[in-house]
Structures are given as C-alpha cells and as structure tokens.
Amino acid sequence: MTLVPLPHRLTSRHRETADTVTFELEPLSGGLGPFAPGQYAMLYAFGIGEIPVSVCRTSGDGRLTHTVRAVGAVSRGLCDLPAGASVGVRGPFGNGWNLRAARGHDLLVVAGGIGLAPLRPLIDAVLAEPAAYGRLNVLVGARTPGDLLYRAELPAWRRPFGAVTVDRPAGGWTGRVGVVTALLDEALFAPENATAFVCGPEVMMRATARELVDRGLPAGRVQLSLERNMRCATGHCGHCQLGPLLLCRDGPVVPYDQAEPLLTVREL
Amino acid sequence: MSRPAPVPSTGLIGSLSPGHRERLLALAHEVDHPASTRLFEEGGRADRFWIVRTGTVALDIHLPGRGPAVVETIGTGGLVGWSWLCPPHEWHLGAETRSRVEAWQFDAAEVRAVCAAHPEFGLPLVTLVAETIGRRLRATRTRLLDLYGPQPGAPSP
Amino acid sequence: MTGPGDIRAATGAPTEAVLGRDGLDALVQVLKRRGRTVVGPTVRDRAVVLAELDSADELPHGWGVELEAGRYRVRRRTDGAVFAHSAGPQSWKSFLHPPRVRQWTAERDADGGLTVCEDEPPAVSYAFLGVRACDLHAIRILDRVMIGGKYPDPAYGSRRKGVFLVAAECTEPGATCFCVSMGTGPAVDTGYDLALTEVVDDGGPRFLCRSGSEEGAAVLAELPRHQADDTTRTAAAEAVRRAAGNMGRSMPPTDLRALMRDNLEADRWDDVTARCLNCGNCTMVCPTCFCTTTEDVSDLTGDHAERWRRWDSCYDLDFTLLHGGPVRAGKRSRYRQWLTHKIGTWHDQFGSTGCVGCGRCIVWCPTGIDLTEEAHALHQEATRQGPTP
Structure with a gap:
C-alpha cells in the first residue's frame, strides 16, 4: 500500500521522554513491508494528517515500531494515542542505510537526539550478524539525560565501543558532557576500512561528517539521513527537493559526498 | 600491577610527528588518579597540563547555590x-576525574621553555593545542x- | 509507435487528408459520439481558455492573441484562422492533474477502528483538441513525473489513459514563445492521434490532417475530407517552417542544466528577486509544474475524514516547512528553486528538462519576469566571470 493508508492497531506504547513516545503497530490485515533499516512510513493520525516517520524496529510479521517526538499537530496526535487506537500507515518508502556496502567494515553509528530512532534497526541488524562486520561504535548525543531514548538498550550497545554524551548534565549525571563528535577520538575504527551512519540535526550531521572525513573516512562512506518536508512520499508532491534529489525517493539516506555540496548552499 | 596504558593514536599525541611525540613524552610524568580527584580549581595557577590515557576528566565551574x-x-x-600556554597562566575552570584516570602530566614551564628554545618543535605543538581549542570552541558554539x-x-506538521 | 504506412496496411483507413470547416465540425461530433469529453480552446473572459466543447463553433475562429511579458490580449483576426493563437492561461494539466483531487476517505467506527476507501478514478475519457507541440511535450513530461516512476499516480493515470490527442501544429508563435530553443516545436513529431496543420489562404482555413495512431486513422475515416494535395502539404510545411523562424524568445546557447547547477550564488538572483512577488502565477500556468500539497479534513462528527490533494507552489513559504521553520525562507531562494528546478535539476529527477518553451510563465507574471532573459543574464554573468576552477 503506497497511496492509501493501511489501518494498523497501536498495540503498546512507551513514553521515552517528556515529548517522545515509542509505539508498536500491528496491521489489521495483511501488512506492509518489509521495511529496511533507515526506511520510513507515512503515519496518518485520523483527521489530522500524515507525517514521515522512520521505523525504529521491525519484525518479520508486519509489526512496526516507531518513535515519535511531539513537535506539531500530527506528531502530537500520534503521541497522544492510547493503546488500541488506529493508525493509518503507508510504506515502506525511501532508501535505507546501505549496510551491505559496510560488510567487513568497522561501523560508526552516530546519533543526535531523535536521530537515534532510524539507527536502532541498523544496530539491531548488526548485532544479529556481528561476524559480518568489524567493530561497532555507537555514539549517542542528547540534550539532557532525561532526553535519552532507549535507555534500557544503551548498555547492550557499549561493546566494543559505545558512549552517550549530553549537552546539559542534570540530576546526578555521571556520564559524558559535550558534543557527540568529541567521542570520535575514543571510537575504535580504522578510517580506511570503516563506514559511518549519522542521523540527527543537520548541523550535527555536517559537523560529524566533517570530523570523520578529517580523520580519513572517504566521504562516500559517511551516510547521512536527511530531512525535508515530505507530503506524499511517492515523488509526486515536489516538497522534499534538495537540489537534484527528491529526498522521499532518493533519500532519506544520502552519502556525504553527494550531500555535502548541497547542504552548504544556503536555502537550497 | 596496573597494565601499561596505550599511547593514544588520536588527539594531540596522535597528531604529532613521531619525533615530536617522543620529545614531548620525554617531558611527561605518568600519573594515576582515582575517581573524584580535583586536578585544579578556577583561579589557580596553571602550571601543569595533562593528556588523558584512560578515563574521563570533567571540567566544571562553581555556581553559588548549585x-x-x-x-x-x-x-x-x-x-x-x-591556560598554561597563555598569560596570566590561571585556570578559568575547575577539573575533576570522573573515573580512575591515567594520564601524562606535564610541567608547563618546562614545556614552554623547550618550545621557546626549539621553535621547530614548539610551533607544531602550539598549533595542535590551538586546533584543540578551536575544536572545543566549535563544539561549544554548536551546543549554544x-x-x-x-x-x-x-x-510543524 | 506504428508508422502511418503500417496503419493503412492494417486497417485500410486514411493516414492523411485535408479537412475543411465541415471536417472540423464533424471531428468534434465524432469524438463525442465515441464517448469522449472534448476539450479545446475557446474564447472566454477575453482570453483563449481550455474548456469542454459541444461543437467546433466554440473554437476561437478568427481570434488571435498579443503576448508580451506580463501582458495578454485577445484580438480579432480577419482571416478566420482557428489555431492562430498561442498558449493561453491554462494548460492540459488542469484536466490530467486537476487542481483539487480527493484521494481517499476514512471512517472511524465506534470501537476506534479505521476504514480507508480509495476514491474511484473518474469515468472520463478525454479528447484534447488543438494541443500544441510544446504542450504535447509537456504532457510527456508530466507522464514521466506522475506515472513514470516507482509509484504511478492513479488520479493522473486514470485521466491520462486513453486520452485522444488532436495536435495542432503552431503556425503563429507568440512573442513569448521559445519552443525551438527547447526542442519541442513548432512541429509535432509523435505522440498524437491526429495532427492538424492549419493553412490559411484565399480559400479560407483548411487543415492538413495526419493520423498518428490506429484510432486516429479510424476517426479520420469518419470525417468529410479531401485527399491531401501537394499545394496544401507545401503550404502547411512552409507555415510551420516560418513559425520556427518567428520565435519571440530564445534561450542562451549553453547547457542550461550546468548553467543552473554552477551558478547558484550568482548576483543575478538578487536582481530578479527584487522584481519577483513570489505570487506563484508562473507555477500555476506552467504546463509541467506538478507540485501539490495535502489537506486532511474531517466533518463535525469527527468520524469521517478525507484526504485532498491540491496544487501547491514552491513560492509558498510553507512549501519547505520543517520543525522550526521553512528551509527556503528568502524570496531569492524560492525563485531560484523554481528556475533551477525547471531547467536544471528536473533532468536529474525525471530525465529531461521541465520547460517546453510555451512562454506562459512570462506572459502571466504580474511583473513581467522572463525566464529566458534571466537565463541569458545568468549566462552572461557566468561567462564574464569565466569557468569556475
């Protein structure tokens, strides 16, 4: 189903932070997919509207997990839904993370804020097949300790290297303080044989990509998940253009060598 | 019985040429602090500096009432x-170990003297320190x- | 594409004939009898608009137009020509890709369950009468955007499927036309069912008519007609050839895609921004501008909701709205987006230019911004500065 939402039932919800909720959706019949890590769905809140949301966990049976931050009418509507409510879903859409190109490489997963959500299924996929990859580094940045997503799962991502840093420590926080790029000095990777997956605010992604390229990663092996306004997800509405790219179709994952000249043009 | 901490391949030490690295490390004193050790205080004399080998150091500032x-x-x-590099050689923050910290400790006056006497070593070192400061400034601006x-x-939608 | 000779061999139907006024009248009636909704040019509100036609009487017999940047006037002609007017304010996209389309409806039942019903495509079968070469290309471009990708759009596809296209070759281009620069006209090449070329001489208007499809040949066989003669053929070819030499505008002789890509920070963008009102008229009249937005509405009970799609414009501030604000916050970036997309990045996205040289955007710009003038200015600025290293 790509043009008409397929009804799903919200089976469980978990409040991650003050403004962010993770919920699981189960198709009422059939199901969509399969969704690859980094791909997204259009989620329809009844009578309010539709927004693109990356999958943050998939299962083989059509169930989808999404993490939504309440920042607008639709996302707030979705975050407020109780278990049992219906959600319309279209998808899967877009290019996901190119994990196949990273086989045998050291991996750098760098997330900022809600940007961890589209990276979680990638981490799941790597952990399901650890022998296929080199060292996994998970670097997570958040605003405050209270804004951290998936807190219960973070410890499992600590080996061989995983770290969390916050902009503003609070409440007895004993972890790292500072930007996520500061953690790169400690990550375990051979730049000539590494692939990076980066998702977060655009400024954070550009800073991270620059640092990685400075450290010797080829720009084409730094993958960013970009965001623009998306209305249709099917390449027809024109809203998500970034120069030559229709991000709904040619993204959201774009390698930095392709993204860099576009992101540096103001208001492209 | 502590294992020897590795020489970091990143950061300031990793960026120095092998010759300059050796020269700098010749000036280093190995130190090993337990967690919660105060390394220096705001306003104190900045007569030393450290390069962390393992562990984490927190920079802090004292807020009245907090x-x-x-x-x-x-x-x-x-x-x-x-702060050891530039006059008036006074710390503008405090520092405390967050975990056990193994580090190389340097005597600031000694390093400054070597830099002055051997500009071919001093200039790259000072440039790397400036790069570190620049990176922290950019990070701070990003956090702003x-x-x-x-x-x-x-x-938004 | 089957060649005309093959059609004749297969069906015995004519591939070429000359139609008079009676042939044109019959054409509309035959198409209607075949269940077609016939849409063609007609004079309304002092403009040549596209509308449903009941008879060929409604065509703009003896009407011409005067075009200039920011100016459109219909004028009376003495020769009675039917197709001697160039592009009007509308294009065929209004019928294939309507300004508002309901895509689906949704019902919420008492248990909170959700049922979504896709809207049935309309049971309409169009015949477009008088499609210019530039507009034939525009339809092909829209085809690539709307039904040529991974997700064919059913609203467009159902309207587009089986459209009967009667092309009209251009014999009198307007002052704002530049189809020759874009390689889209004035002659029609392929993709039509019937092609008309109007010849106006002492005998009054007549039309050299060629069929380009089996159905076209079958329709032609039903019309009162004369055998095509060399005089008419020569006059028709000469009229189209003359039209090619009478383009009012031209694009600079350069790779427009590269010109757009490599000059995103040109000073000229500031100059055009000072004149651009960001009204979006150019996007509305453009025969290929396809952008849309979605509207979700619900009724007062809150249990019935609808998804509508309506035309949108890249000049709208909300077009690029993200969490926090619009990406293209400045007027300059919005004009730049429109032009660089139209003749630049369209190639990357859909494999061709998005401009067919019809000149509508020049005519209907309230401040007379002329994209050919802007392209020339950008080219001059780039040439002055030399190639970037």
Whole structure:
C-alpha cells in the first residue's frame, strides 16, 4: 500500500521522554513491508494528517515500531494515542542505510537526539550478524539525560565501543558532557576500512561528517539521513527537493559526498 | 600491577610527528588518579597540563547555590588544560576525574621553555593545542544552538 | 509507435487528408459520439481558455492573441484562422492533474477502528483538441513525473489513459514563445492521434490532417475530407517552417542544466528577486509544474475524514516547512528553486528538462519576469566571470 493508508492497531506504547513516545503497530490485515533499516512510513493520525516517520524496529510479521517526538499537530496526535487506537500507515518508502556496502567494515553509528530512532534497526541488524562486520561504535548525543531514548538498550550497545554524551548534565549525571563528535577520538575504527551512519540535526550531521572525513573516512562512506518536508512520499508532491534529489525517493539516506555540496548552499 | 596504558593514536599525541611525540613524552610524568580527584580549581595557577590515557576528566565551574556544574568532559587522548600556554597562566575552570584516570602530566614551564628554545618543535605543538581549542570552541558554539531542544518559530506538521 | 504506412496496411483507413470547416465540425461530433469529453480552446473572459466543447463553433475562429511579458490580449483576426493563437492561461494539466483531487476517505467506527476507501478514478475519457507541440511535450513530461516512476499516480493515470490527442501544429508563435530553443516545436513529431496543420489562404482555413495512431486513422475515416494535395502539404510545411523562424524568445546557447547547477550564488538572483512577488502565477500556468500539497479534513462528527490533494507552489513559504521553520525562507531562494528546478535539476529527477518553451510563465507574471532573459543574464554573468576552477 503506497497511496492509501493501511489501518494498523497501536498495540503498546512507551513514553521515552517528556515529548517522545515509542509505539508498536500491528496491521489489521495483511501488512506492509518489509521495511529496511533507515526506511520510513507515512503515519496518518485520523483527521489530522500524515507525517514521515522512520521505523525504529521491525519484525518479520508486519509489526512496526516507531518513535515519535511531539513537535506539531500530527506528531502530537500520534503521541497522544492510547493503546488500541488506529493508525493509518503507508510504506515502506525511501532508501535505507546501505549496510551491505559496510560488510567487513568497522561501523560508526552516530546519533543526535531523535536521530537515534532510524539507527536502532541498523544496530539491531548488526548485532544479529556481528561476524559480518568489524567493530561497532555507537555514539549517542542528547540534550539532557532525561532526553535519552532507549535507555534500557544503551548498555547492550557499549561493546566494543559505545558512549552517550549530553549537552546539559542534570540530576546526578555521571556520564559524558559535550558534543557527540568529541567521542570520535575514543571510537575504535580504522578510517580506511570503516563506514559511518549519522542521523540527527543537520548541523550535527555536517559537523560529524566533517570530523570523520578529517580523520580519513572517504566521504562516500559517511551516510547521512536527511530531512525535508515530505507530503506524499511517492515523488509526486515536489516538497522534499534538495537540489537534484527528491529526498522521499532518493533519500532519506544520502552519502556525504553527494550531500555535502548541497547542504552548504544556503536555502537550497 | 596496573597494565601499561596505550599511547593514544588520536588527539594531540596522535597528531604529532613521531619525533615530536617522543620529545614531548620525554617531558611527561605518568600519573594515576582515582575517581573524584580535583586536578585544579578556577583561579589557580596553571602550571601543569595533562593528556588523558584512560578515563574521563570533567571540567566544571562553581555556581553559588548549585555547586559545580560540569560544562564538558574530556576522554582518552584529550588535552586537559590550555591556560598554561597563555598569560596570566590561571585556570578559568575547575577539573575533576570522573573515573580512575591515567594520564601524562606535564610541567608547563618546562614545556614552554623547550618550545621557546626549539621553535621547530614548539610551533607544531602550539598549533595542535590551538586546533584543540578551536575544536572545543566549535563544539561549544554548536551546543549554544541547542539543536536537540524545541525549535522556536512556526509550528510543524 | 506504428508508422502511418503500417496503419493503412492494417486497417485500410486514411493516414492523411485535408479537412475543411465541415471536417472540423464533424471531428468534434465524432469524438463525442465515441464517448469522449472534448476539450479545446475557446474564447472566454477575453482570453483563449481550455474548456469542454459541444461543437467546433466554440473554437476561437478568427481570434488571435498579443503576448508580451506580463501582458495578454485577445484580438480579432480577419482571416478566420482557428489555431492562430498561442498558449493561453491554462494548460492540459488542469484536466490530467486537476487542481483539487480527493484521494481517499476514512471512517472511524465506534470501537476506534479505521476504514480507508480509495476514491474511484473518474469515468472520463478525454479528447484534447488543438494541443500544441510544446504542450504535447509537456504532457510527456508530466507522464514521466506522475506515472513514470516507482509509484504511478492513479488520479493522473486514470485521466491520462486513453486520452485522444488532436495536435495542432503552431503556425503563429507568440512573442513569448521559445519552443525551438527547447526542442519541442513548432512541429509535432509523435505522440498524437491526429495532427492538424492549419493553412490559411484565399480559400479560407483548411487543415492538413495526419493520423498518428490506429484510432486516429479510424476517426479520420469518419470525417468529410479531401485527399491531401501537394499545394496544401507545401503550404502547411512552409507555415510551420516560418513559425520556427518567428520565435519571440530564445534561450542562451549553453547547457542550461550546468548553467543552473554552477551558478547558484550568482548576483543575478538578487536582481530578479527584487522584481519577483513570489505570487506563484508562473507555477500555476506552467504546463509541467506538478507540485501539490495535502489537506486532511474531517466533518463535525469527527468520524469521517478525507484526504485532498491540491496544487501547491514552491513560492509558498510553507512549501519547505520543517520543525522550526521553512528551509527556503528568502524570496531569492524560492525563485531560484523554481528556475533551477525547471531547467536544471528536473533532468536529474525525471530525465529531461521541465520547460517546453510555451512562454506562459512570462506572459502571466504580474511583473513581467522572463525566464529566458534571466537565463541569458545568468549566462552572461557566468561567462564574464569565466569557468569556475
């Protein structure tokens, strides 16, 4: 189903932070997919509207997990839904993370804020097949300790290297303080044989990509998940253009060598 | 019985040429601090600096009524302290170990003297320290943007 | 594409004939009898608009147009020509890709369950009468955007499927036309069912008519007609050839895609921004501008909701709205987006230019911004500065 939402039932919800909720959706019949890590769905809140949301966990049976931050009418509507409510879903859409190109490489997963959500299924996929990859580094940045997503799962991502840093420590926080790029000095990777997956605010992604390229990663092996306004997800509405790219179709994952000249043009 | 900490391949030490690295490390004193050790205090004389080999150091500032507020942490390979480089050689923050910290400690006056006597070593070293300061400044500016926080302006979908 | 000779061999139907006024009248009636909704040019509100036609009487017999940047006037002609007017304010996209389309409806039942019903495509079968070469290309471009990708759009596809296209070759281009620069006209090449070339001489208007499809040949066989003669053929070819030499505008002789890509920070963008009102008229009249937005509405009970799609414009501030604000916040970036997309990045996205040289955007710009003038200016600025290293 790509043009008409397929009804799903919200089976469980978990409040991650003050403004962010993770919920699981189960198709009422059939199901969509399969969704690859980094791909997204259009989620329809009844009578309010539709927004693109990356999958943050998939299962083989059509169930989808999404993490939504309440920042607008639709996302707030979705975050407020109780278990049992219906959600319309279209998808899967877009290019996901190119994990196949990273086989045998050291991996750098760098997330900022809600940007961890589209990276979680990638981490799941790597952990399901650890022998296929080199060292996994998970670097997570958040605003405050209270804004951290998936807190219960973070410890499992600590080996061989995983770290969390916050902009503003609070409440007895004993972890790292500072930007996520500061953690790169400690990550375990051979730049000539590494692939990076980066998702977060655009400024954070550009800073991270620059640092990685400075450290010797080829720009084409730094993958960013970009965001623009998306209305249709099917390449027809024109809203998500970034120069030559229709991000709904040619993204959201774009390698930095392709993204860099576009992101540096103001208001492209 | 402590294992020898590795020489970091990143950060300031990793960026020095092998010859300059050897020269700098010749000036180093190995130190090993337990967690919660105060390394220096705001306003104190900046007569030393450190390069972290393992562990984490927190930079903090004392706020009346709130105690020390951590503004940044520095991990493996990181340079702790740069106030030693420029007059008046006074710390503008405090520093405390967050875990056990193994580090190379340097005597600031000694390093400054070697730099002055051997500019072919001093210039690259000072340039690397400036790079470190620059990177921290950029990071601080990024944090000023509060990128992960709620965005002011128009409502979004 | 089957060649005309093959059609004749297969069906015995004519591939070429000359139609008079009676042939044109019959054409509309035959198409209607075949269940077609016939849409063609007609004079309304002092403009040549596209509308449903009941008879060929409604065509703009003896009407011409005067075009200039920011100016459109219909004028009376003495020769009675039917197709001697160039592009009007509308294009065929209004019928294939309507300004508002309901895509689906949704019902919420008492248990909170959700049922979504896709809207049935309309049971309409169009015949477009008088499609210019530039507009034939525009339809092909829209085809690539709307039904040529991974997700064919059913609203467009159902309207587009089986459209009967009667092309009209251009014999009198307007002052704002530049189809020759874009390689889209004035002659029609392929993709039509019937092609008309109007010849106006002492005998009054007549039309050299060629069929380009089996159905076209079958329709032609039903019309009163004369055998095509060399005089008419020569006059028709000469009229189209003359039209090619009478283009009012031209694009600079350069790779427009590269010109757009490599000059995103040109000073000229500031100059055009000072004149641009960001009204979006150019996007509305453009025969290929396809952008849309979605509207979700619900009724007062809150249990019935609808998804509508309506035309949108890249000049709208909300077009690029993200959490926090619009990406293209400045007027300059919005004009730049429109032009660089139209003749530049369209190639990357859909494999061709998005401009067919019809000149509508020049005519209907309230401040007379002329994209050919802007392209020339950008080219001059780039040439002055030399190639970037």
